[in-house]
Amino acid sequence: MKVWIDQDLCTGDGLCEEIAPAVFTLLDDGLAYVKEGADIKDAPGGQEGMAAVAPEYEDAAVEASEECPGECIFIVND
Numbered sequence: 001m002k003v004w005i006d007q008d009l010c011t012g013d014g015l016c017e018e019i020a021p022a023v024f025t026l027l028d029d030g031l032a033y034v035k036e037g038a039d040i041k042d043a044p045g046g047q048e049g050m051a052a053v054a055p056e057y058e059d060a061a062v063e064a065s066e067e068c069p070g071e072c073i074f075i076v077n078d
Contacts, residue, residue: 001058002076003065004041004050007031009072016068020060023053024073032072050076
């Protein structure tokens with residue numbers, strides 16, 4: 001599974017980071033980004049900033065996507 005965030009839709013609510021901190025983070029710009037290990041996919045963000053999700057975090061990533069008020073989290077199944 002891979003995941004990416006459309007920062008144009010992000011509300012900066014932080015629910016994604018709260019639900020799945022191993023997959024999502026909020027940066028100083030107030031927007032959420034995905035991360036792959038210690039690598040934050042912020043340059044660029046968006047679909048080009050897609051990150052692989054470790055199997056143990058897949059359920060949390062899906063939950064974050066479902067709970068996101070901005071509907072900005074996109075899941076791509078392998």
